[in-house]
Amino acid sequence: MSHEHNHLQEALDTLKETGVRITPQRHAILEFLIQSMTHPTADDIYKALEGKFPNMSVATVYNNLRVFREVGLVKELTYGDASSRFDFVTTEHYHAICEDCGKIVDFHYPGLDEVEQLASHVTGFKVSHHRMEVYGTCPECTINKEVH
Amino acid sequence: MSHEHNHLQEALDTLKETGVRITPQRHAILEFLIQSMTHPTADDIYKALEGKFPNMSVATVYNNLRVFREVGLVKELTYGDASSRFDFVTTEHYHAICEDCGKIVDFHYPGLDEVEQLASHVTGFKVSHHRMEVYGTCPECTINKEVH
DNA sequence: TTATTACATTGTAATCTTTATAATTAGTGT
DNA sequence: ACACTAATTATAAAGATTACAATGTAATAA
Structure with missing residues (x-):
């Protein structure tokens, strides 16, 4: 079982424990964050997933990154540049x-x-x-x- | 001679050395940054000086903070919140x-x-x-x- | 001193990121 | 499958910062 798979499973468990619904969008965002070696911006994530979710709203990305941050799955990195970057917490x-x-x-x-x-x-x-x-x-x- | 005065004089010297013109607006922004114990945002500075410079543009504040940063007089602090804060370098x-x-x-x-x-x-x-x-x-x- | 030139400022519009809102859709537990 | 609640979507709005063109001002050279 790969590290990535472990991380994803643990993350999904965390969501369940905290009563956060697991939607396809959330699953995909988490999956992307975990496998991503870069530290993507909200827009990076949005663009990366628009193939799989042509109707996904950019608000969904922001909402869910906030949710993930609140339950401790994700850290928001603010450097000098325009937009925040997001880092899956390991x-x-x-x-x-x-x-x-x-x-x-x-x-x-x-x-x-x-x-x-x-x-x-x-x-x-x-x-x-x-x-x-x-x-x-x-x-x-x-x-x-x-x-x- | 006060510390503030020293800092201001050194800052003005730095500007002269680097060929940056010393305008009343620049003088006032530097003065405010030096005496300010808080770490003001661009808007804080703009508001603080609008009494003295009723016609000053917010663009002037941003432009000059960039100039000051480029010559090393000022550091830009980016935390998670909306706007950058500026810190006179001592x-x-x-x-x-x-x-x-x-x-x-x-x-x-x-x-x-x-x-x-x-x-x-x-x-x-x-x-x-x-x-x-x-x-x-x-x-x-x-x-x-x-x-x- | 005057003319010239380069740089600063101003005012405004535009851009970009992020958040708010309302309507619709979709998970979840019974 | 139903009902309840939360999530998503689409769009508008907010807020910070930058771009741009016109005007003003300081330095320089004739």
């Missing part, structure tokens, strides 16, 4: 973002608990979580630059 | 963000050089910088919650 990881081509690559690093503690101490906040990304140039774009 | 610092009221508080922490190095190693990226924020509840909002 294990904790951080992102490296290429400033030339926009590619997003996952990398693992132990959680920055110490930072959260210090921040909590100096600001008085009750800290719930954090976000962190590194920015730079991916190997492909580095090569392209060297050629020119 | 010393390196991170942000703690209140999920209840939206307040943003600065805190200092040694740069996460180790994270950048590991990310660079596992992804092959040439890492130029990173961003990190912690999210939680500020002291005021924590009190408000306890009361209820």
Whole structure:
């Protein structure tokens, strides 16, 4: 049984447990998010599925991404650019973002608990979580630059 | 001589060096950004200055924030919400963000050089910088919650 | 000083992402 | 299969940001 299949099944179970109906559209959006190695925008998802669902509304994509976010299946990533990207939640990881081509690559690093503690101490906040990304140039774009 | 005055003078010098004209609008936007302890949106700035510049266009605010970003005077902060916030660049610092009221508080922490190095190693990226924020509840909002 | 040129500002329209709304359709439990 | 409720669709609306053309203003050179 593939990892993708596992993830999908677990996601569907989560939906059932939380009383969220499993519709063909939701199934397809989840499936696409899980198999997608990129971190797609709502519009990416909409375009990717319009072959299978010619009548699907873009509102459906947004609605369901919100639902998935609310039950914890999906994280919304907001970078500087115009639209949010969506990431199926598996294990904790951080992102490296290429400033030339926009590619997003996952990398693992132990959680920055110490930072959260210090921040909590100096600001008085009750800290719930954090976000962190590194920015730079991916190997492909580095090569392209060297050629020119 | 106050810190604010220093910052403003340095910022104006930077503009001169990079050949960016110093207009009354630019002067006012910089002044407002420096003295502002909040991290204002473009619209905040527009509203704050419409008393002094009744004819200023919102496009001017956006144009100049872009210019300031390009010469490194200002950082654009993009969180999940609708509009970007702008932060005058002084010393390196991170942000703690209140999920209840939206307040943003600065805190200092040694740069996460180790994270950048590991990310660079596992992804092959040439890492130029990173961003990190912690999210939680500020002291005021924590009190408000306890009361209820 | 004056003319010239390049850059800034203004006002407005356009674009783009996301959300709201109302009507229709489709899942789910009995 | 029925009834109930939620989801989908289509469309409009909202909000942030950008594009563009016309006007204004600062720097430069004659």
